[in-house]
Amino acid sequence: MPQLERDLKQALELSQDIFRLAGEKQWSELQQLDQRRMQLLESIFNDPALIRDRVFEERIEQILALNERTVAICEEARDAVMEDGKRVRLGKEAIQAYRKQSQD
Numbered sequence: 001m002p003q004l005e006r007d008l009k010q011a012l013e014l015s016q017d018i019f020r021l022a023g024e025k026q027w028s029e030l031q032q033l034d035q036r037r038m039q040l041l042e043s044i045f046n047d048p049a050l051i052r053d054r055v056f057e058e059r060i061e062q063i064l065a066l067n068e069r070t071v072a073i074c075e076e077a078r079d080a081v082m083e084d085g086k087r088v089r090l091g092k093e094a095i096q097a098y099r100k101q102s103q104d
Contacts, residue, residue, distance in 0.1 A: 011037055014036060015063045018030055019069055
């Protein structure tokens with residue numbers, strides 16, 4: 001198996017693992033794998049002759065599709081964290097208002 005195919009296969013496998021970790025909300029592990037995947041993809045893209053390869057196109061399309069699904073999961077999680085933060089802030093404000101009222 002040529003090096004390009006091995007690298008693309010590994011990048012796809014990393015993308016699948018990243019997608020799985022996003023679903024499991026394993027953010028630190030996801031970040032580590034994403035860094036490895038980015039380094040691998042950068043090395044692949046450094047050879048412009050490889051970009052014309054059919055296997056390259058197919059694998060990159062698969063990686064992009066997984067990446068889009070992963071981003072959607074991450075955005076949902078981010079929104080949920082922001083909502084939780086708002087609730088915590090409102091709770092703190094309510095406690096402060098109650099304390100102020102009970103001191104007066």
